[in-house]
Amino acid sequence: MKLIGMLDSPYVRRVAICLKLLKLDFEHQSISVFSTYEQFKQINPVVKAPTLVLDNGQILMDSTLIIDYLAHLTPAGAKLQPEGAEARLRACRLTGLALAAAEKAVQIVYEHKRPEDKQYTPWLARVSEQLLAACGALEADLTTAPLPTPGQPFGNTEVTIAVAWNFIQMMMPTLVAADHFPQLKAFSALAEQRDEFIGTPAE
Incomplete structure (x- = not known):
């Protein structure tokens, strides 16, 4: 398998770390949807990361769909979701919150890439x-x-929150002050000490 996309994307990094947690072999290709658009287009005409x-x-x-598929390829004993209805409910709820936070952060980054006089302050x-x-x-x-x-089992929820x-x-870091969210x-900080995170740094 080949994972296409830059690790500065929380979505690409999320998939890469989950692949390592599941001990699935893959090749990562750092191809940007911006600076290397045409190269990405040759692989996936939709040009969406991660691919x-x-x-x-x-x-x-x-x-999310990639990780769901990967869960069905895992070796015996490897899993990304907890067992039990209550544990699974919490995992889904926290994953949704983390993905919402990532989505809003990405939207802010994109808006700031626009010329200052084109940015829409109420939207920001x-x-x-x-x-x-x-x-x-x-x-x-x-x-x-x-x-x-x-030292305990990590899964999709933990990866998504940390990433x-x-x-x-x-x-x-100024908008979301770390000291307000201890x-x-x-x-x-603990998650980033895991080998799967250390070996998958945000580019």
């Missing part, structure tokens, strides 16, 4: 509010029930 090219040539897109204010709300909800949940430490937080702190800060 996963399977050994049979078929292409998958969207990090609304998206920033949504980002802070998602981070606040994650922080509140982690305060009542901490997530696993690096989203890392991206947010790289791109907008649980997220501490959890992400």
Whole structure:
């Protein structure tokens, strides 16, 4: 398999780390949807990152759908989702919040790439509010029930939260002040010490 996309994308990095957690062999190609658009287009005409090219040539897109597919290829004992309805419910809820935070952060980054006189301030204010709300909800949940430490099993939810937080702190540490979210800060710092994270740095 080949994973196409830059690791500065939280979605690409999310898939790459999950592939390593599942111990699935893959090749990563750092191809940008911006600077190397035409090269990406030759692989996937939709030019969407992450793109996963399977050994049979078929292409998958969207990090959540890719991870869902990968879960069915795992060796015995490897898994990304907890067992049990209550545990699975919490995992889905926290993953949704982390993905919402990542999405809003990406929207802010893209808006700031526009010329300053073309940026829409009300839109930035609304998206920033949504980002802070998602981070606040994650922080509140982690305060009542901490997530696993690096020595314990990690799954899709843990990866998604840590990767989203890392991206947010790289791109907008002033807007989302780490000291206001001590649980997220501490959890992400522990996650980044795992071999799968160290070997998959945000570019």
